[in-house]
Amino acid sequence: MQVTDILEQHNNLFFLVLCLLIIAGISSCGDLSQEESQQVNDALKDSLTSSTETWDMDMEIMEDGQKKVRIWGSYAATYANDDQKETRIKGPVTVHVFDSVGTVKTKVFSNRAVYKPEDTIFELFGDVQVETRDNRHLDSEYLEWNQSSNNISTPKFVIIKTPTDSIAGTGFEGDTDLVDYTIKEPKGRVTVD
Template sequence: MFFSCNDSFKQVQKIGISENEPIGVEFNSNIKYTDSGRVSANLISAKMLDYSNRDFPFYQFIDGVTLYVYDKENKKSTVVADNAFVYNNTDLIDMQDNVVITTHDNRVLKTDQLFYDQRKEWFSTNKAVSFKTDQDIINGNGFDSNSKFTNAEVLEVTGIITLED
């Protein structure tokens, strides 16, 4: 008879859990992200699935998600989407399906997918976008901007509609 000692806690945690199933489900999530004591983002969702049992752990937010992003002057921009994935190892939030950003100065971006890099405080996508400013509606394929939207740029512009007052 042979015995061995090892740290099998992670294996014990996985007993009875399919690798394709979440390890937990949470309702009415309200998660705040801070940077040097300042709230930089706030994610709110009706339902969260916890896949932290995977090799590349993530959380999936379904049934609607709202992300408030605050710049250093505490100006708030709002991102809403049908779904989101948060990858804690990379500080990346992947918002998907009917994504709409409303900036603190009422510019509006619409797309099907948008990434938010929490470390760099940067938004980006390579999907089709429509970006409404005070003067124009700009359509294109891709978007890049910091969280202040001071350098928002539509990439591969396919059309611009100038608005009249």
């Protein structure tokens, strides 16, 4: 018998043993208990997050075929897993809110924003400015807008300016038109006619 024949038989034997080990390994994986299988699946779900990136983002939110919101930002990243989905937008961020006839009723500007579509909530951060078509203006460093209820709120300091007066304070809740609102801790002078 030649050396090449011995090596060939040795390689064949090695290949056969390797295949048997692989088959045994695969078949033993099937013997996981139902609880162990669930733990493996849960661990995989936690680690499975999809993401997309967009530069020069321009997004419209429609409801019943009608444009409700339009958002612009320099960059957006959307992260999604089984538990949540959110879009993080870097600014400058501009948001236009439309009325029922498609006219812009409110404009919002900020440094960055987070949109959570399942909850229909926008969080706006850094130099937040709200301007309405009735010349009402709000400034704050943070604002949360619940699109479903059309309410905005912040626990932070706010300044509201209207054509007739201005008021400042900490803690704000109101509508996007800045007509009906409450400031929890008002500060400054108020003139009442």
